[in-house]
Amino acid sequence: MPAASTVLLNRLLARGKFRHAQVLMELAELGSVQRAADAMGMTQSSVTQSLAYLEQLLEVQLFHRHARGVRPTEACLDLLPVARQIVAGLGAGAEAVAARQHQGQGVVRLVASGAAINGFLLPALAAFGERHPQVGVQLQELERDDLLLQVSSGQVDLAVCRQPAVVPSGWRFDAVAGDHLVVVCGPHNPLAGRRLRSWKTLSEATWLLPPVDSIARVRFEEVAAGFPRPAATYPVVTRSLSTLVWLLRNKPVLALLPYRSMAAWLGQGLLSTVAMDTGFSLEPVGVLQPEQGTRAAPVLLARWLLSAAAEVPPGGGV
Structure with a gap:
């Protein structure tokens, strides 16, 4: 009969170790007992014993063994986010204590x-x-x-x-x-710094779309609805600021984005704006x-x- 969740929790609290979370993460990421042991500074037998102990504690198989190493089971994939939270929390705690002691x-x-x-x-x-x-x-x-x-x-x-x-x-x-929305582009884009009074000139441009659940996307779709034809869009939608910056600098595209999100790159001249009042405050x-x-x-x-x-x-x- 499978153990109840409360039983498993009590076992982990009484007999589990923080090292078990690290073993789980390293094995899942590296797919090899030897590589995981090297990454953690442990012996191969210690990693194997830790894994066997954890599987016994939880009464579940965590990895499939095969000739080239190990592969996580569904149960292991369920546990991985928890293991990552544990290790991240320990790291934050260690930094806090060190800061208190040394600073x-x-x-x-x-x-x-x-x-x-x-x-x-x-x-x-x-x-x-x-x-x-x-x-x-x-x-x-x-x-x-x-x-x-x-x-x-x-x-x-x-x-x-x-x-x-x-x-x-x-x-x-x-x-x-x-803050407010601005039209951003690369510094060498023909529209960089150009003063415009309406969106008409921008209707022929290719646009990087903001994520669908963002206020910038909502406002862009309002503007694009007034274009004479559907807006041309670049086939990447991302929240990654580094990706947006690279695309804006290297592709002939525009994006409607919050000024504050781009301010660091605009201030350094790595990006530019089209000099127009979008009318969209944030x-x-x-x-x-x-x-x-x-x-x-x-x-x-x-x-x-x-x-x-x-x-x-x-x-x-x-």
Whole structure:
């Protein structure tokens, strides 16, 4: 008879080891006991014994053995996301303890959106690190629902993001920088810097489409509905900012994107904009912080970010 989930949980709590999560991950990624052992600094027999112990503990086969190595079972694939969370959590905990021991004032767990990082946070964090080297900052990039989940579950100390429709209970949002949609292109695109009053000239261009669930996509489709013919689109849709930047710099394409998301590349001249007022404003970027019970280090960083608001450059592209 299969063991109940509560029985398995109690076994893992009483007899499981953090090393088991690492063994699971390395075996699944490398597909070989020997390669996993080399990666973890263990012997091949130790890895084999750890795997056998874990399978016995869970009463399930985790890997299929074959001549070339191992292949994860369905049960293993179910467990892998949990194993990754465990190892990632341990890594974050180790960094926090090390920061506390070696830097004195602790560490700030900071989560931020791409627009916040590229449109405001990069120079502010660099200046903060120079002024307060005793404070460690752990920065993770997330978007929208994933970011707010980290906030509402108390897994972060601060968040820098676009103003949410509903601020999580116990937190407050302070705006730092306004934002709007701009038409972005490579610096050598014939339309770069060209001042336009209407979308007509852009109707013949090839466009990089934003993700379907983004406000930029909604606004682009509103504009494209007025084109004399369906808009020509490039066959890649992505949230990856590095991919967008590469395509814009190397292909004759345009994209309707938030100014703050592209500000770092626009400021360096790696990208350009079409000089027109799109008429599409966005919610501002700002700081989400707990209303009370915050440690000294997050409070220090939050104050720094808000004090830096006056130095945030205005949006371009108009």
